[in-house]
Amino acid sequence: MSDDKALPSREDTLALMREYTASESLRKHMLAVEGAMRAYAQKFGEDEERWGITGLIHDFDYERFPNDAHSPTEEHPSEGVRVLRSKGYPEDILQAILGHAQYTNAPRESKMAKTLFAVDELTGLITATALVRPTKSVHEVDAKSVRKKMKDKAFARGVNREDVINGANELGVDLDEHIAFVIGAMQARSADLGLAGSYSADRFFEISRVGRAEGSSTAASSLTRCEPRA
Numbered sequence: 001m002s003d004d005k006a007l008p009s010r011e012d013t014l015a016l017m018r019e020y021t022a023s024e025s026l027r028k029h030m031l032a033v034e035g036a037m038r039a040y041a042q043k044f045g046e047d048e049e050r051w052g053i054t055g056l057i058h059d060f061d062y063e064r065f066p067n068d069a070h071s072p073t074e075e076h077p078s079e080g081v082r083v084l085r086s087k088g089y090p091e092d093i094l095q096a097i098l099g100h101a102q103y104t105n106a107p108r109e110s111k112m113a114k115t116l117f118a119v120d121e122l123t124g125l126i127t128a129t130a131l132v133r134p135t136k137s138v139h140e141v142d143a144k145s146v147r148k149k150m151k152d153k154a155f156a157r158g159v160n161r162e163d164v165i166n167g168a169n170e171l172g173v174d175l176d177e178h179i180a181f182v183i184g185a186m187q188a189r190s191a192d193l194g195l196a197g198s199y200s201a202d203r204f205f206e207i208s209r210v211g212r213a214e215g216s217s218t219a220a221s222s223l224t225r226c227e228p229r230a
């Protein structure tokens with residue numbers, strides 16, 4: 001279900017997200033969720049732009065209004081939804097954003113809302129799994145390695161495993177297939193997420209440049225110190 005309000009552009013949505021969010025990792029999280037939402041919209045034959053914008057903006061208020069008390073009506077995501085409503089964002093997008101935070105008690109009725117919930121925590125787990133690889137590459141992550149990290153309670157404690165499992169169930173997808181699908185979506189935009197590892201063109205350049213100067217054995221260790229691209 002969607003309403004009649006015009007969909008804001010990706011450009012405006014990205015600008016709003018950046019205005020509210022200084023944290024590079026939180027920005028990348030929203031870009032990762034956007035990628036997963038776009039991929040699922042394509043798979044389900046849904047409105048890719050709409051689903052992408054929902055993912056891109058879903059946590060934009062988190063930094064300003066973190067909501068440690070998990071208030072259902074104040075701070076994230078309720079405050080952000082009020083801001084978005086005042087800017088004319090369609091109601092189905094707002095409902096999906098409310099629904100991704102369990103404590104708002106907003107029902108997840110649309111497929112878009114269910115998908116946002118299903119991919120949100122999972123992208124965090126995939127990112128954390130990639131970042132413990134020596135190359136920090138999402139191209140070296142597969143569903144099996146993510147499942148293994150899921151079982152390790154000390155790993156990425158902030159990621160709610162139950163949400164990952166319940167999200168896949170609600171969406172009606174097999175958990176392993178779901179994990180593999182979201183990994184694929186993140187691999188497709190790995191450079192934007194700072195998770196391209198040695199697969200990005202500029203990192204290949206970095207290898208050859210450092211390799212020529214210092215010998216190839218030090219290239220790999222230099223590579224792991226490269227800052228992720230913004």
Ligand SMILES: [Fe+2]
Nearest residue numbers: 033058059120
């Ligand atoms: Fe999120």
